[in-house]
Amino acid sequence: MIPFLSLKDVTALHGAEINEAVSRVVNGGWYLQGKENERFEEKYSKFIGTKYTIGCANGLDALIWIFRAYIEMGVMQPGDEVIVPANTYIATILAITENGLKPVLVEPKLNTLEIDDDKIEEVITPRTKAIAIVHLYGRNAYTDKIGALCKKYNLKLVEDNAQAHGCKHTDGRVTGSIGDAAGHSFYPGKNLGALGDGGAVTTNDPELAAAVRALANYGSQKKYVFKYTGRNSRLDEIQAAVLDVKLKYLVQDNAHRKEVAHQYYEGIKNPVITLPDLLPDEQNAFHLFPILVGEGKRDALHDYLEKNGVGTVIHYPIAPHKQECYREWNGMSLPITEYIADHELSLPIGPAITREETAEVVRLINQFK
Numbered sequence: 001m002i003p004f005l006s007l008k009d010v011t012a013l014h015g016a017e018i019n020e021a022v023s024r025v026v027n028g029g030w031y032l033q034g035k036e037n038e039r040f041e042e043k044y045s046k047f048i049g050t051k052y053t054i055g056c057a058n059g060l061d062a063l064i065w066i067f068r069a070y071i072e073m074g075v076m077q078p079g080d081e082v083i084v085p086a087n088t089y090i091a092t093i094l095a096i097t098e099n100g101l102k103p104v105l106v107e108p109k110l111n112t113l114e115i116d117d118d119k120i121e122e123v124i125t126p127r128t129k130a131i132a133i134v135h136l137y138g139r140n141a142y143t144d145k146i147g148a149l150c151k152k153y154n155l156k157l158v159e160d161n162a163q164a165h166g167c168k169h170t171d172g173r174v175t176g177s178i179g180d181a182a183g184h185s186f187y188p189g190k191n192l193g194a195l196g197d198g199g200a201v202t203t204n205d206p207e208l209a210a211a212v213r214a215l216a217n218y219g220s221q222k223k224y225v226f227k228y229t230g231r232n233s234r235l236d237e238i239q240a241a242v243l244d245v246k247l248k249y250l251v252q253d254n255a256h257r258k259e260v261a262h263q264y265y266e267g268i269k270n271p272v273i274t275l276p277d278l279l280p281d282e283q284n285a286f287h288l289f290p291i292l293v294g295e296g297k298r299d300a301l302h303d304y305l306e307k308n309g310v311g312t313v314i315h316y317p318i319a320p321h322k323q324e325c326y327r328e329w330n331g332m333s334l335p336i337t338e339y340i341a342d343h344e345l346s347l348p349i350g351p352a353i354t355r356e357e358t359a360e361v362v363r364l365i366n367q368f369k
C-alpha cells in the first residue's frame with residue numbers, strides 16, 4: 001500500500017524529538033500563551049523574513065483576522081472587494097465573506113494552476129481594496145505584475161501561504177513575506193504541520209500585528225480590557241513546541257518532496273496526463289503533486305490506482321462558485337476553474353514516501369490506458 005499521505009510516518013521521521021517537546025510542555029504545567037509560542041513565533045519570523053508572527057488557532061482564522069484587522073484599522077469596509085483566485089481552497093474565500101467583504105473571483109492559468117495575472121486589472125474597481133493570492137499546491141503565485149498592480153491601485157496584498165511553507169519568489173523572498181500580510185496553516189497534512197490545528201499571521205506592519213494578536217485573544221490587549229469583539233483563537237503551547245521541532249527540518253523535508261516531484265516529472269510519460277509547468281526548484285514547495293487527466297479519465301485513474309494500492313485525492317472536486325454555501329454564484333461560468341475541478345488528481349507526495357514507492361506510482365501511471 002502506498003497511501004496518499006501517512007501522517008503517522010511523517011510524525012515518526014522526527015518522532016523522538018516531537019515526543020520530547022510534547023513531554024516538556026505536559027510536565028511544565030504552562031499550556032497557553034507561554035514560552036513555546038514566543039520561541040516558535042520568533043523562529044518562524046526569521047524563517048519567513050517578517051518582523052512579526054502571530055500564532056492563532058488555524059489557517060482559516062489567520063486569514064479571517066487579517067481582513068478583520070484591516071476593517072478595524074479603517075483600511076477596508078464591509079462591501080469592499082477582494083480579488084481572489086477562483087480555484088482556491090474555499091478557506092480563502094470564507095475569510096473574505098466572513099468579514100462582509102466581496103470576493104471577486106479570477107480564473108487561474110491552466111499551465112500554472114495559479115491566478116492569471118493578465119485577468120486581474122480588468123476586474124479592479126474603486127471598491128477593490130486587496131488582492132489575495134494563494135500559493136496553491138505549494139507553487140509561488142506572486143508575480144512582479146501583481147506587485148505592480150497593488151502599487152498602481154493602492155491595494156493590499158494578502159498571501160494565503162497555507163500550502164507553501166518554504167517556497168520562494170524569483171528574487172529570493174520567501175512566500176509569506178512578499179505581501180502586506182500572510183495567513184499560514186499548520187493543519188497536520190501541510191508542509192509544516194502540527195499534531196492538530198494551528199495557524200499564524202506574518203507581517204511587517206506593527207499596527208496590523210497588534211490588531212491580529214488582540215483579535216485572536218478575545219479582542220484584548222490588556223487583561224480584562226477589550227478593544228475589539230474578538231474570539232478565542234490561540235495557538236496552544238503543545239502545538240507551538242511541535243512546530244518548533246518540525247520547523248528545523250522543513251528545508252530538509254521540502255528537499256525530499258522536490259526529489260519525489262522530479263522523479264514524477266522525469267518518469268511520467270502517458271499521453272492522457274498533463275503536468276503543470278515545472279517551476280524552478282525554489283519556487284515550489286511541492287505541498288501537493290497535481291496532475292490533469294484528460295478525456296474524462298480522471299475518476300478511472302483514481303479507481304485504477306486505488307485498486308493497485310495507491311491513494312490519490314482530488315484538490316478540489318467542486319469549485320467554490322459551485323458550492324451550495326455560495327449559491328448566488330452557481331450560475332457563473334469559470335471554465336478553467338471548472339476544468340481543473342473535473343480533471344485534477346493529486347499523487348502521493350510528502351517527506352516520508354520512498355523513492356521505490358514513487359517509482360511504483362510512476363510505473364502504474366505509465367501503464368494506465
Ligand SMILES: *Cc1c(COP(=O)(O)O)cnc(C)c1O
Nearest residue numbers: 058059060089091162185186187
Ligand atoms: C489548509 C488551507 C487553509 C486553511 O487552513 P486550516 O488550518 O485548515 O484552517 C486555507 N487556505 C488554503 C489554501 C489551505 O490549503
